[in-house]
Amino acid sequence: MRLSIRLSAEQIAEERRRRYLAAWPMHAQLEAQHDAANGRPEKLERMTIDFTRIKAELPFPD
Numbered sequence: 643m644r645l646s647i648r649l650s651a652e653q654i655a656e657e658r659r660r661r662y663l664a665a666w667p668m669h670a671q672l673e674a675q676h677d678a679a680n681g682r683p684e685k686l687e688r689m690t691i692d693f694t695r696i697k698a699e700l701p702f703p704d
Contacts, residue, residue, distance in 0.1 A: 651703060661696045670689075
């Protein structure tokens, strides 16, 4: 027998938030945005890639 456990959209959203903050704490997110606003987008680009990866790992149910 095979069991399938599905997370609700709320559970997925919470897990995404947890992973975002684990990878990029709030101070690091703000620093990346600040640097990008001052013409240094490298950190923001890395953060965006990490967030995109997390979204791909935790898609919302159809």
